[in-house]
Amino acid sequence: MKRSFLGVLLLGLCAIWISDARADPPIKYAIAVHGGAGNGWLRLDGEERIEVHTSIKQAVIIGRDILAKGGTSLDAVEQVIRHLEDDPIFNAGKGAVFNSAGGHELDASIMDGRGRSCGAVAGVKTVRNPISLARLVMTRTRHVFLSSDGADVFAKEMNVDLVDQKYFWTQRRYDAWQRVKAKQKDDHKGTVGCVALDSHGNLAAGTSTGGLTNKLYGRIGDSPIVGAGTYADNNTCAVSCTGVGEHYIRNAIAYDVSARMAYRKQPVEDAVSEIFEKTLIADKGQVGGIIAVTHDGKITMQFNTKAMARGAADSSGRFDVVLVAD
Ligand code: GLY
Numbered sequence: 001m002k003r004s005f006l007g008v009l010l011l012g013l014c015a016i017w018i019s020d021a022r023a024d025p026p027i028k029y030a031i032a033v034h035g036g037a038g039n040g041w042l043r044l045d046g047e048e049r050i051e052v053h054t055s056i057k058q059a060v061i062i063g064r065d066i067l068a069k070g071g072t073s074l075d076a077v078e079q080v081i082r083h084l085e086d087d088p089i090f091n092a093g094k095g096a097v098f099n100s101a102g103g104h105e106l107d108a109s110i111m112d113g114r115g116r117s118c119g120a121v122a123g124v125k126t127v128r129n130p131i132s133l134a135r136l137v138m139t140r141t142r143h144v145f146l147s148s149d150g151a152d153v154f155a156k157e158m159n160v161d162l163v164d165q166k167y168f169w170t171q172r173r174y175d176a177w178q179r180v181k182a183k184q185k186d187d188h189k190g191t192v193g194c195v196a197l198d199s200h201g202n203l204a205a206g207t208s209t210g211g212l213t214n215k216l217y218g219r220i221g222d223s224p225i226v227g228a229g230t231y232a233d234n235n236t237c238a239v240s241c242t243g244v245g246e247h248y249i250r251n252a253i254a255y256d257v258s259a260r261m262a263y264r265k266q267p268v269e270d271a272v273s274e275i276f277e278k279t280l281i282a283d284k285g286q287v288g289g290i291i292a293v294t295h296d297g298k299i300t301m302q303f304n305t306k307a308m309a310r311g312a313a314d315s316s317g318r319f320d321v322v323l324v325a326d
Pocket of ligand 1: 191209210211212220221222223241242243244245246
């Protein structure tokens with residue numbers, strides 16, 4: 001009797017050991033990147049699509065390599081977004097859209113999931129990489145959000161790379177501005193964002209944009225608003241949004257993803273799809289996309305437009321770059 005009990009116990013322990021050995025190893029680090037959601041991506045010619053694909057791929061490699069070497073999620077997010085801000089094909093940094101006054105006003109935010117510290121800038125006009133200025137607001141001031149001239153003055157004090165407004169002039173964005181002024185539809189693609197989990201278990205998120213083409217002078221979108229376009233909390237997830245910012249602001253979308261995980265225990269995939277099905281669709285049709293990574297390395301990248309430039313990688317060897325819906 002005693003012997004057969006021991007036998008059953010041993011068999012049970014063996015079964016647990018075998019099933020554990022077969023289980024996927026935990027994800028140590030993970031990263032997701034977007035270059036904006038919008039139907040306009042479908043109008044790109046083959047060469048332009050390759051340009052977008054190549055740039056997102058480079059962005060994912062930059063972030064993945066930082067994380068694989070034990071770097072922080074904040075460094076990965078900042079460096080990925082700097083790369084995208086320097087590429088004129090995206091609506092952030094160099095490729096920022098024109099506002100109604102024919103100028104460029106840039107917005108960005110970054111958030112550290114460890115203690116929810118965050119930094120943001122809105123309406124900056126002379127800063128080459130707004131995401132780095134947002135990080136300096138987080139680390140070098142007692143504030144979380146600086147705007148307009150005050151943010152540009154702070155940029156000068158911090159010795160970040162300054163440029164004049166001509167730097168942001170690109171033919172592509174000028175033509176888009178003319179089309180929008182002629183009452184054609186804005187395709188609002190090209191905001192950039194990144195979410196990352198590092199091997200120390202910390203999450204970070206960041207988003208950067210030139211906003212909407214022909215936006216009113218002074219208009220601020222969701223990208224620099226923590227809780228709307230960006231959010232990170234180590235207990236739940238890191239989130240970056242893209243699309244028509246007004247919908248994301250009025251529905252506190254980035255925070256809602258985290259809140260659904262915290263309060264309703266929703267898996268991140270379901271949290272984001274329910275936001276699209278119940279909140280954003282009800283709010284107004286095709287508005288954009290959301291990327292998120294959880295504290296245990298699950299990635300979701302969803303959108304309700306026809307395309308979103310995006311990519312992801314993690315410690316299991318995952319590596320994807322995709323532009324259109326699939
Ligand atoms: N999501 C970018 C903006 O609305 O400004």
